[in-house]
Amino acid sequence: MRAAQIASLDGPSAISVVDVPEPTGADGEVLVDVHVAGVTFPEVLLSRGQYQLKPQLPFVPGSEVAGTVRSAPEGSGLRPGQRVAAFPGFGGFAEAVAVDPGLVFPLPDGLSLEQGAALPMNYLTMHFALARRGRLQPGETVLVHGAAGGLGTAGVQLAKAYGARVLAVVSGEAKGEAARAAGADEVVLADGFLQRVRELTGGRGVDVVADPVGGDRFTDSLRSLAREGRLLVLGFTGGEIPTVRVNRLLLNNVSVVGVGWGAFWSGEPGYVQEQWRDLAPLLERGALQPVLGSVHDLADAAAAVTELDERRATGKVLIRVR
Ligand SMILES: NC(=O)c1ccc[n+]([C@@H]2O[C@H](COP(=O)([O-])OP(=O)(O)OC[C@H]3O[C@@H](n4cnc5c(N)ncnc54)[C@H](OP(=O)(O)O)[C@@H]3O)[C@@H](O)[C@H]2O)c1
Incomplete structure (x- = not known):
C-alpha cells in the first residue's frame, strides 16, 4: 500500500x-x-x-x-x-x-x-484540558492561544459548547476568520494581547488560558488570569519552553496546570472511550463542527x-x- x-x-x-x-x-x-x-x-x-x-x-x-x-x-x-x-x-x-x-x-x-x-487528537485533548484539568464552568471566560490552529479551533468550540465566553488569540486577521468560524466571541491579536484582554474583561481577566504556544507570551498569559484562574500548558509551537517565577502564582492565587493527554490516557484504560461518550451528544447535535x-x-x-x-x-x- x-x-x-x-x-x-x-x-x-x-x-x-x-x-x-x-x-x-x-x-x-x-x-x-x-x-x-x-x-x-x-x-x-x-x-x-x-x-x-x-x-x-x-x-x-x-x-x-x-x-x-x-x-x-x-x-x-x-x-x-x-x-x-x-x-x-x-x-x-x-x-x-x-x-x-x-x-x-x-x-x-x-x-x-x-x-x-x-x-481525535484535538477534541479529546481539549476535552481533557478544559473539563478535567481546567475544571471549566459554564459562564467562565476562556482565552485560547493559537486559536486558528487545530488544537486552538477545537478549544474554542468546546469552550463555547460548555457555555464559556471565548477570547481567541491569533497572530493576524486572516487567522481571526478561522477562530470566528469556530465560534470565538472576540478575536485578539497576539501582539499586545494582555491590554486587550483587560479591556474586554473590564480589568478582571480570564478564568482559563489554554496555551498550545508557550514562548514569550507566557508571562502575559499569567497576568491575564483572574483570581483563581488556571493556565493550561498544552504545547510550545512558539519554540521556547517558558519558565515561571512562582511568586506570580501566589500574588493572584492562580495555577499553572500541565496537560499531557497521551501521558494520561496511556495509564488509564477506558478513559478515551469515556471521553468520546462525553463528546458524542455534542457531535450529534452539531455543537462541534x-x-x-x-x-x-x-x-x-x-x-x-x-x-x-x-x-x-x-x-x-x-x-x-x-
Ligand atoms: N498537551 C497535549 O496533550 C497535546 C496534544 C496535542 C497537541 N499538543 C501540542 O499543541 C500544539 C499545537 O498543535 P496543533 O496541531 O494545533 O498545531 P497548529 O494547528 O499548527 O496550531 C499551532 C498554532 O501555534 C501558533 N504558533 C505560534 N508560533 C508558531 C510557530 N513558530 N510555528 C508554528 N505555529 C506557531 C500558530 O498560531 P498563530 O500564528 O495565530 O500564533 C498556530 O496556529 C503543538 O505544540 C502540539 O504538540 C499537545
Missing part, C-alpha cells in the same frame, strides 16, 4: 511517499481503510526528531484518521464498512492502519469523514506538514488518502 514515510530527520520536506506492507490487524486490532488523515503539530516535531516519542526510522507518521472498518475483532462492537474516526498514534498517513479498538470511535451520521479526521483548512493528497503529505511548520495553517489541515 502507499504511505507517507519519515526516513530521515530532515524536516517535513523530507517526507516521501513509498510502498510499504499492509498491516493485518491480526493482533486484536481494528483494520481501518483510511479515507482522510488529520495533520497535527507533533508530525512537524517528529520529522526533525524533536518530539518526546522517537520511533525508529523509517516510520509512517499520522496520528489520527477517519475511514471505514475493514475488519474488527469479535466483541469490539465495530463492524466492516462502519464509518469511524481513530487515533492510531502512528501509521495514519497510509491507505490502511491497524488501531487498538479502544482508540476507534463510531462517527455520527451528521459528520463527514473530513470532519471525523479532525476530531471542526473548522477545516486545506486538503492535500497523500502524495503531497510533505506540503501538508510544511504548512503547519511554516505557521500558515488556518483550521485543520487534512490529507486525503482515497
Whole structure:
C-alpha cells in the first residue's frame, strides 16, 4: 500500500511517499481503510526528531484518521464498512492502519469523514484540558492561544459548547476568520494581547488560558488570569519552553496546570472511550463542527506538514488518502 514515510530527520520536506506492507490487524486490532488523515503539530516535531516519542526510522507518521472498518475483532462492537474516526498514534498517513479498538470511535451520521479526521487528537485533548484539568464552568471566560490552529479551533468550540465566553488569540486577521468560524466571541491579536484582554474583561481577566504556544507570551498569559484562574500548558509551537517565577502564582492565587493527554490516557484504560461518550451528544447535535483548512493528497503529505511548520495553517489541515 502507499504511505507517507519519515526516513530521515530532515524536516517535513523530507517526507516521501513509498510502498510499504499492509498491516493485518491480526493482533486484536481494528483494520481501518483510511479515507482522510488529520495533520497535527507533533508530525512537524517528529520529522526533525524533536518530539518526546522517537520511533525508529523509517516510520509512517499520522496520528489520527477517519475511514471505514475493514475488519474488527469479535466483541469490539465495530463492524466492516462502519464509518469511524481513530487515533492510531502512528501509521495514519497510509491507505490502511491497524488501531487498538479502544482508540476507534463510531462517527455520527451528521459528520463527514473530513470532519471525523479532525476530531481525535484535538477534541479529546481539549476535552481533557478544559473539563478535567481546567475544571471549566459554564459562564467562565476562556482565552485560547493559537486559536486558528487545530488544537486552538477545537478549544474554542468546546469552550463555547460548555457555555464559556471565548477570547481567541491569533497572530493576524486572516487567522481571526478561522477562530470566528469556530465560534470565538472576540478575536485578539497576539501582539499586545494582555491590554486587550483587560479591556474586554473590564480589568478582571480570564478564568482559563489554554496555551498550545508557550514562548514569550507566557508571562502575559499569567497576568491575564483572574483570581483563581488556571493556565493550561498544552504545547510550545512558539519554540521556547517558558519558565515561571512562582511568586506570580501566589500574588493572584492562580495555577499553572500541565496537560499531557497521551501521558494520561496511556495509564488509564477506558478513559478515551469515556471521553468520546462525553463528546458524542455534542457531535450529534452539531455543537462541534471542526473548522477545516486545506486538503492535500497523500502524495503531497510533505506540503501538508510544511504548512503547519511554516505557521500558515488556518483550521485543520487534512490529507486525503482515497
Ligand atoms: N498537551 C497535549 O496533550 C497535546 C496534544 C496535542 C497537541 N499538543 C501540542 O499543541 C500544539 C499545537 O498543535 P496543533 O496541531 O494545533 O498545531 P497548529 O494547528 O499548527 O496550531 C499551532 C498554532 O501555534 C501558533 N504558533 C505560534 N508560533 C508558531 C510557530 N513558530 N510555528 C508554528 N505555529 C506557531 C500558530 O498560531 P498563530 O500564528 O495565530 O500564533 C498556530 O496556529 C503543538 O505544540 C502540539 O504538540 C499537545
